[in-house]
Amino acid sequence: AQAAPGRNYVPDDAFTSSRTQWWRDAHFGMFMHFGLYSAYRGEYTRPDGTVCRDAEWIERQCAIPAATYEAKAASFNPSSFDASAVIGAAKAAGQKYLVITAKHHDGFAMWPTAVNNWNIRDRTPFKRDILAELAVAARAQGVKLGFYYSIWDWHDPDAQPGGSNYAAYVTRMKAQVRELLTNYGDIAVMWFDGEWEAPWTAQQGAQLEDYVRTLSPGTIVNNRVGTRGIADGDFGTPEQEIPATPADGQLWESCMTVNDHWGFAAYDTNYKSSATLTRNLVGIAASSGNYLLNVGPDERGVIPSTAVSRLAGVGTWLNTNGAAVYGAGYTGLVSKPSWGVVSRNGNRLYASVYNWPSSGTPLHLTARAPFTITGARVLANGAAVSVTASGDGYDLRPSGSAPDSTASVIALDITPTTARSVGT
Ligand code: H79
Known part of the structure; x- marks a missing residue:
């Protein structure tokens, strides 16, 4: 929702709009971080033989030379990716929507974009359109589909600090957003990220939010499109936390990892238990929030089996107790009990x-x-x-x-x- 620049934030129609009804009732979605970084499996071996570990941030955190990271695409072949299995895992968990990283900070498009050649078709032997396959499977199984799109881009030359033509990058960004919103059927959610990095401005955020609304009026937009009070979308996005006092006049969704990383990292086996995930969901729903629970497919395109089973445990609980979550929300009638x-x-x-x-x-x-x-x-x-x-x-x-x-x-x-x- 947008307020005029300079005005204090005012609550918008997202709380009551039929446009957001499904999202407010759902409470539970799957986040999926899948990109070229997944090919590293969480580890980069430097030329001197030392190893650096990270996940979707590996290019930056491990200072991988751009040419090396680009060359990695030639070996990225997640041929075991199975969109039906992914959507099936979400359904088994009781998740009503999926948000997939169409483009993360590395700028690499997981679909055959016409805007540039830094994408899965032009750089990998895999070539398939991950987004199209998910769109088909999601529609077939009744799961809603959303796209994560990073405004911050480490690859496009015009998006770099000190670059000469940021406006040209913004034009390409909008062309990619248009592809995402027009080539894959109804898109339930647009989940932007990295909006805090200069030179992105509040005004550009407001224009991008308008652009999404014009192309796809039903799409629910997160607040990382711009700046609070000017362009802050439909919902807030606490990250890796469940806020104690979330009520602030905006819908909200906590995005959290099932282990300790967003993207795949083979060494990270610190998976939360089904009980922890379930209580996270119940607590969030009882505060009228949503839980966007992340999984990271490996370099073959497969969600780690431990993640799938921990999520399935939540789904089993929901099969019996879903009424406490779906369509439910905050009650001001009672104090939160200790039990x-x-x-x-x-x-x-x-x-x-x-x-x-x-x-x-x-x-x-x-x-x-x-x-x-x-x-x-x-x-x-x-x-x-x-x-x-x-x-x-x-x-x-x-x-x-x-x-x-x-x-x-x-x-x-x-x-x-x-x-x-x-x-x-
Ligand atoms: O996509 C996930 C993150 O990659 C992204 N947002 C979620 C949903 C994100 N980008 N930036 N940030 C979150 C905040 C920056 C965190 C950092 Fe770090 C701390 C960057 C460097 C230190 C996390 C830890 C990334 C590398 C190490």
Whole structure:
């Protein structure tokens, strides 16, 4: 959304617009960092034999000579890339959309762009159009598709600091964005990055946001297109964090890695557990945010199997407990309890219990506004839960042992309320 330059940020229609409804309900997407950097597998061996490690930043962090990085493309052949399997992994995880790095900071296009020859068709033996294959598979399986596009570009000569013709680069950027928004069917999300690097300006950000809106009015745009208050898209983008107090008048999405890197790094086996990923998702959804969880396919184009299985664990949990996430959001009705989180969808609260009580011990809900509970049951098994008014709220007493050690959900019917699945 845009506000006039110089004005303070004002909340926009993204909170309530039918344009963003699917995104606000979905809460969970897959981020995929896949590019020429993936060919390094996270390691660059210097001419002197020493090894430097990094992922999608490897060209910069390891000071790989430009000619060396360019030559790497001749051996980039991710022939095991299987778009149906990728989309299938997202579906199995319960993710409703995929955002793929069409172009990262290295400037390398993962599609056969007509704008330059720094792309997968002109430089690799692989040649296939990753984006087209994903578009077909995503449509077939009912997953929405978005593109990540880095405004910061380490390769285009006109985009370099001190370059003589940045305007020419911006023209090429827009031509690439046009390709992305017109050649692959409906594009659900445009996810820009690197907008903080000079000489990109707030005005150029506003023009680019306008450009996207004109070409594709339905596309949801992230805030890294420009500068807050001038061009800040539809949603904020906390990176590798779950903000404690996210409510600031803008939709938001936390992008986070499943291990410790965005791009593939063979040495990085520090995968988060399915339980951690699930609780991240539940907590984010209960604050009306989205969770964009990243995976990095390897040099063959294959998502590491550990990543796939950890994501699948989230999907298994969602198969039973998805009502606590999909279509749900923040409730101002109760304080956040110590034993879990509470989300809300209309006249139903979902108490996701992380620490299940021993028999008879109550889970206390502190009410911040008046409401009554007319029914309570455990989603996993339908077991009734005893509810009693207590002090500043209610005590819930479930019986038996926890149906799920990650999070067991108690659904509470409440009355009277105003339906509200997002809020501040
Ligand atoms: O695409 C992912 C990152 O590559 C990108 N945004 C996410 C989604 C990003 N670009 N820049 N930054 C994030 C911030 C810069 C971080 C840095 Fe570093 C710290 C650059 C150098 C030190 C991270 C750690 C990259 C290299 C080492």
